[in-house]
Amino acid sequence: MTLANFVPQRPQLHMTPPMGWMNDPNGLVYFEGEYHLFYQYHPFDTVWGPMHWGHAVSKDLCRWQHLPIALAPDEQGACFSGSAVVDELDVTGLFGGKPGLLVFYTCHKVLSSDPEDYEQSQCVAYSCDRGRTWQRFAHNPILPPPGFKDFRDPKVLWHSATQRWVMALACGQEIHFYTSKNLLDWQFASAFGEGHGAHTQHPWECPDLFELPVEGARNGQVSSRWVLIVGIGATPDNAFGSFTQYFVGEFDGQCFINDHSPHDVMMMDEGRDFYAVQSWSNTPGRRLAVAWLNNWQYANHAPEAGWRGMMSLPRELTLRATSRGIQLCQRIASECHEALTAYPQTIVPQEWLGVGQHVLLASQQAIGRGVLTFTLMPGSRVALSLQQGDHQWLILEAGDEDVALRYTRQGVNGQAAFDNHFACDHAAGSIDGLTVTVEWWCDHGSLEILVNGDTQQRAITQVSFISQIKGSLDVKVLEGSARLLEGNVVSRKEAVAQEKNAVTSCTY
Known part of the structure; x- marks a missing residue:
């Protein structure tokens, strides 16, 4: 698939600059009825450069x-x-007591x-007007350079x-923890990471830390656990590229x-395009997160x-007790479902x-969501194309008691870095049971997939460049046999105004 002259369209469902x-994504916080999403931003070019903090809000x-840029280099x-x-x-x-x-x-x-x-050092800025203007703390940095280079990406939380x-x-290659009573004076507490999880030539980055209840926990099992998320950047010794472990x-x-074996590497997403995950603070009752796609x-x-x-898309995170230990699970935020109001279509069950x-x-339009549930016979292989064209496939390979996942993607545009790495054929883990539910979300430039088994889940998030998104669901049986149990597609009208990308009072 040649993308040399491809011009992407704005996504309808995803936040873009x-x-x-x-x-x-940076600085995710909910405050006075608004979700704040800051992000690493270079307003003067379409490649990475001097980092600013862009800023957007949503209800x-x-x-x-x-909103105007919150922080700029100085x-x-x-x-x-x-x-x-x-x-x-x-x-x-x-804040004068407020x-x-x-x-x-x-x-x-x-x-x-x-x-x-x-x-690198750690600094603070503050806003007294609901995030509309920002002032740097007069006594920055609150944590000066420590004497080694990679010292970054502070995630701050309240430990009740x-x-x-x-x-x-x-x-x-570690996460260091600091504590404070007043958010300005910090003391080193401990370090975690040596000998645990994945390590490459690239330093760890973009940590997140939060506590969640455990769904499915039985008597005698823990009722809640902490989740530590860590990003791994792309390096020559890592063919997969950047990814997120937890x-x-x-x-x-x-x-x-760590509850798991130090050698376990638990991927938050098995796709190639889910990085720098951050969750919103101050959202009582649920943990919402988003990643750079x-x-x-x-x-x-x-x-x-x-x-x-x-x-x-924003995702709600949960913990689930499984046969392989407690694992992180995801579901697309309910607000995204509410945005899909056009062209519902039911998939007829098949023998x-x-x-x-x-x-x-x-269907007439396939910017939106689909769900498909089916059963595979042991030894079967099924291929799913969830968008128009043959450039991207999800392959399900049934064993005796579980289903292994693979995904493939094609595309070149004449630039070596893109041509050498964008196309892929990768294993994406497995799920328990032989009845699987595949949920997918399509938009201009992306395909997000959640595959659920009896108790386990895999997420696969992919950049997806196609010239047109017109509804296409193709399920092919490559080996063995499979039965389609149920499914549906709910799509969104292309004509929806791009109000999410409206710019107000921005200065660049």
Whole structure:
């Protein structure tokens, strides 16, 4: 599939920048009826450059209003990734006794003509007007350069059991934890990471840390657990490119203890394009997260149209007890479902399909969501094309008691970095049982898939460049047999106004 002259269309369901380059989500926080989403931003080019903090707000996670840039590089350096919290009790003394917003970010300062000669420190900015304007803390940095290079991406959270704030920082190949009573003075607590999970030539980055109840826990089992999310960047020794791993364990406000084997690598998403995951703080009752929908191997070389980059759909995160231990599960936020109001279509159940048989469903529009449940006989192989064309397939391979997943993707555009890495054929883990439910979300530039078995789930998120999105669901039986049990498609009208990309009072 040739993409040399491909011009991407704006996604209908996903958040994109008004112009220029976007990567990591930053500073996700809910405050006074608004979801704030900051992001790594270069407004003056469509490739990565001096990092700003772009800023958008939404009341429903679907329609986004872009606000003026919150942070821009200054004499202290560029503004790398970080997080945001609500200072409800004004423990910082910055808000005159009222609640206010704080963002924590990494200041990245290059020290010479060599871009690899840099130092990093942690800084704070605050807003007294619901995030519309921002001031840097007068006594930045709150954590000065430590004497090693990679010291970044502060994730700050409240730890209720110890009644203090915690900061998780990516420090080389580890996550370091700091604690504070007032959000300004921080003390080192512990480190986690050596000998655990995946390590490459690239340092760990973009940590997140939160506690969740465990669904399906029985008597005698733990009722809640902590989740530590860590990003792994693209390096020559890592053919997959950038990806997101997670750990499940215990956190007492000082130390994180991994429940799983140190050698286990648990992928948050098995696709190539789900990175720098961050969750919203201050959202009582649920944990919502979003990721940058791209891969560092080819992100700077993908097709663009004056803007480049998008966020994944917001996902609600849960923990589930499975036969393989406690695992993280995801579902697309309910607000996204509510945005789909046009062209519902039911997929008619089918009897057993044999080799060479397939089901083809076409609808007027396929920007939206589909669900398909079917049973495979042991030894069967089934291929699903969930968007128009043959450039991307999900392959299900049934064993005796589980189903292994693979995905393939094609595409070249004449740029070596893109042509060498975008096309792929990768294993994507397995799920228990032989009855599977595949849920997919299509939009311009993306395909997000959730595959559920009896107790387990796999997520597969992919950049997907196609010239037109017209409804196409093709299920082919390659070996053995499969039975389609139920399914439906709910799509969104293409004519919906792009109000989520409206820009108000922006300065670039």
